[in-house]
Amino acid sequence: MIRLIFRQFLYVLCGLGSLKSLSQNKFLIINDFNESKLPKSPNYAENTAWAALPSQSDMADQIPKSKIDMRDKQSEAKADVFFIYPTIYTQKPENEFTWNASVTDRNLNERIDNSAIKNQASVFNESCKVYSPRYRQAHYSVFLTKDSVSARKAIDLAYKDIKEAFEYYLKNYNQNRPIIIAAHSQGTLHAVRLLQEFFDNKPMKSQLVTAYLVGMPVNDNMFKDLKISLSPNEIGGYVSWNTFAEGYYPDYYQNGLHKAQSVNPITWSASNTFTNYADHKGTLGLKFKISAQIISSKQQEGILWIKKPKVVGKAFVKTKIWHFADYNLFWMDIRENVALRVKKYIEKT
Helix, strand or coil: CHHHHHHHCCCCCCCCCCHHHHHHCCCCCCCCCCCCCCCCCCCCCCHHHEEECCCCCCHHHCCCECCCCCCCCHHHCCEEEEEECCCCCCCCCCCCCCCECCCCCHHHHHHHHHHHHHHCHHHHCCCEEEEEECCCCECHHHHCCCCHHHHHHHHHHHHHHHHHHHHHHHHHHHCCCCEEEEEECHHHHHHHHHHHHHCCCCHHHHHEEEEEEECCCCCHHHCCCCCECCCCCCCCEEECCCEEECCCCCCCHHHCHHHCCCCECCCCECCCCCCCHHHCCCEECCCCEEECCCCCEEEECCEEEECCCCCCCHHHCCCCECHHHCCHHHHHHHHHHHHHHHHHHHHHC
């Protein structure tokens, strides 16, 4: 499974809003993973070890501009989301730590908060209390390097933090509440492992509302009894998608995407016909503003195709790989779907 995921990420650009920075920064770590030089482990008893907590003010509380009245309702939410952010650690390391980022790196934390937490984690704040741990994320080099030993050690260290954070969350915050697991890119890599270890064919599956496993190839063969959900109000499973331009198959398609199971986050089904623009609930744009009815999409053999967004100047849109905007493109669609699944879970249980 990990080998498949590594292959998928050999070419995919990881990290929300980082296309420009990655195209300009080709830095690749070449030294071996050094276990004597690791960033300090996070202490999840400290609020500073969390990018988002419902008890503190953070970027997950943000509400975008929209014609629809929206509010942060974490104080009254009946479910939790455990959100694992994507790779934001892409630059040349600025300290002795290379393969894994320090959770006390102020500049990196600001980038995480103002990108993934603000643009992705915030989508859940109407229906869920938002928990997002800081973790010693692996540098994006792990998906490019030929040094598979160092890459594996860096990924395992990152997951070690995620697991410890989740265990702390369960012991101190959850109180048997319904749980959504949500992630993007590298975060989804860790989320799959988390689901396998805590939910898949385990008693805790009864607490799982759903899992949003976005930005990497996922399929049912990765789990014993977790299955992809193919209707908008189905609970206890997962949904996944990887977004590309209409008609585009990336050159790494055969390295995992061809076996992926995908849904269309406008219909929440696997139908392979393009949706009407009118059915699109809303994209979260650069000015933190919702624009509705601008995306048409369809599920196509394991990936998600979108037509050019219906915006001024769309003829000049040349983007083929929309990985960086997997959440933003369907922000309002996701928000409404979260509310629907939480409602369904509560009614059922």
